Amino acid sequence: MSKGIVMNCEQAQQHFVDAWTGSLASDEAAALNTHLDSCGSCREEFDRAQLYWNALGALPAPEPGPDLRTAFYGRLSRIEHGAGGERTGWRWLRHPAFQAAAAVLLLAAGLGLGRYTGSREDERLADLRKEVNDMRQLVALSLLQQQSAAERLQGVSWAYRVEQSNSEVLTALLHTLNADPNVNVRLAAVDALRNFSVAPEARAGLVNALPRQNSPLVQIAILDQLVDLRDRSSVPSVALLMHEPGVSPEVRERAEWAVKRLQ
Amino acid sequence: MERVRQGELAGLAALFERHHRPLFQYFNHLCGNPDLSRDLVQEVFFRMLKYKDSFQAGGSFPAWMYQIARHTHVDTMRKRRFEVIPGGADSPFPEPASREESADDRLSRRQQTELLRRALNRLPPEKREVLVLSRFQNLRYEQIAEILDCEVGTVKVRVFRAVRALGEIYSELARQRAC
Missing domain, CATH: 1.10.10.10 (Winged helix-like DNA-binding domain superfamily/Winged helix DNA-binding domain)
Known part of the structure; x- marks a missing residue:
């Protein structure tokens, strides 16, 4: 029962959408049903409009594609570096003569003021660098999780721009190397890991990834990387790989070559 | 949004990652043009940066964001009112395929x-x-x-x-x- 709530046509129409989305309170739902049972035109409107409401929900959702992200971060990066790229009425600022004169003036002013404000500027610069690095990390991590292989490749290329000490990006790259279904993305991850080679985890991650790979291309890329890094600690693992059943002849040959080079 | 208000650009990147898809869909449903929608989405985020002080702490962020989005849309349409914007009624649209059909x-x-x-x-x-x-x-x-x-x-x-x-x-x- 409707617990005494009585609706007219206009009040009933206010509740139609709530009824379609199932967000009506029970007493309101009961009152609406009572009204619909007694008002043929509202019932007809309710049922017909509900069809369109449901159909709208089934419309496919468009995707923005990778261009939007690239354009956004490009513009953000310009702002970060102070260029903005937004003004068009100040072109004389870009004239080389003006820029050279400005550079000299700024250098002189900088030398004069630098000794007084040096430490404060250093702090600001450090903050700015950290902010930029945080942003790059966010972009890299976000892109590495995308469904499209093209976007994950972009994520790998962003990984080059973060500091070598960034463990979150290193972990994400190693995860990509071990789990990404796309060979090109995994190959790019091997290359990007070179940027982190000072970290023992990066080298260990490369070695551990060797037997897990199902692509000879990726295995050969890892072997080449280990040789380039002169990672002698990897010799036992590479030697083991040579004797693993199912390893392709090309990989076995490259592993033999790698062991010789590393010894 | 607090980070953006304090001038952190990384905060804007985080907002972008969270909201750019629904905003793109909002604009695309309004104007039916994916290229224009991408431009509008970017513009919204940079307006957020510009007008960051107009966001009231504790207020609804989506409401504030869509208010900016509405103004961006209206301003752009006003500027481009003499242009013919492709898309709309005849724009192609990918549809999910169903194997049973x-x-x-x-x-x-x-x-x-x-x-x-x-x-x-x-x-x-x-x-x-x-x-x-x-x-x-x-x-x-x-x-x-x-x-x-x-x-x-x-x-x-x-x-x-x-x-x-x-x-x-x-x-x-x-x-x-x-x-």
């Missing part, structure tokens, strides 16, 4: 979807907007009311009227196709 069913569904999209594009802008906000953006009525600067009850009635108008346009288009 026969070719006839698929064709029929595609035609219905296309008719519905054309009907949506023919709705008057204010009706289209309230429908897009309520049906595609997962916003609460309170948030839509804040965005449109009206009462919650008014939003509910407007949504219903927009759906009804959509149905009328759809029926008209279907009749034209049958003739």
